[in-house]
Amino acid sequence: xxxxxxxxxxxxxxxxxxxxxxxxxxxxxxxxxxQATVGHYVVSISLTRPVFEEEADYRIRVTDRKxxxxxxxxxxxxxxxxxxxxxxxxxxxxxxxxxxxxxxADLLSSLDSLQR
Numbered sequence: 001x002x003x004x005x006x007x008x009x010x011x012x013x014x015x016x017x018x019x020x021x022x023x024x025x026x027x028x029x030x031x032x033x034x035q036a037t038v039g040h041y042v043v044s045i046s047l048t049r050p051v052f053e054e055e056a057d058y059r060i061r062v063t064d065r066k067x068x069x070x071x072x073x074x075x076x077x078x079x080x081x082x083x084x085x086x087x088x089x090x091x092x093x094x095x096x097x098x099x100x101x102x103x104x105a106d107l108l109s110s111l112d113s114l115q116r
Contacts, residue, residue, distance in 0.1 A: 007073045011060060011085045014043060018092040025093040034093040040065055045090045058086035 014036075017023040025034045033046040041062055048057040055076050062070045075086035083091075095101060 007060070007071065008085065010043075010062075011073075011089055014045075015085060015089045015092060018089065018096060021096075023096070025097040027097045032090075034090070034097045036093070037065075041070070045086065045093050047090050056087070058084070058090050060086055060089070 014023065018025065023036050023038070025036045028035055028044065030046065032048070033044055035042055035044040037043075041064055044061045044063075046059050046061075048059065058075045059072060060074075061072045064070060073086075075084045
């Protein structure tokens with residue numbers, strides 16, 4: 001059974017470094033799965049949305065570079081509570097991997113040029 005406190009601390013630290021722009025997230029073959037390589041390990045964060053439910057399942061996985069699964073944990077969120085650490089980490093990883101902020105800034109610049 002995973003040491004819940006260690007996994008929570010790991011997710012919080014990953015979120016902090018993601019928010020600071022110090023962690024490089026990448027897209028994977030799956031649309032809602034992003035990964036970052038940290039030292040000798042690969043961390044992935046993913047979203048699985050049940051088909052007919054309002055809840056979302058967020059999953060963090062830690063593997064070594066050989067692909068051996070070391071640990072995994074999930075977090076279920078619903079619309080009636082504030083986002084948990086895995087949900088926030090997923091959103092941050094997604095924004096970094098897809099370069100969302102750069103895309104929005106570029107779009108704003110394009111719109112500004114239309115007004116001239």
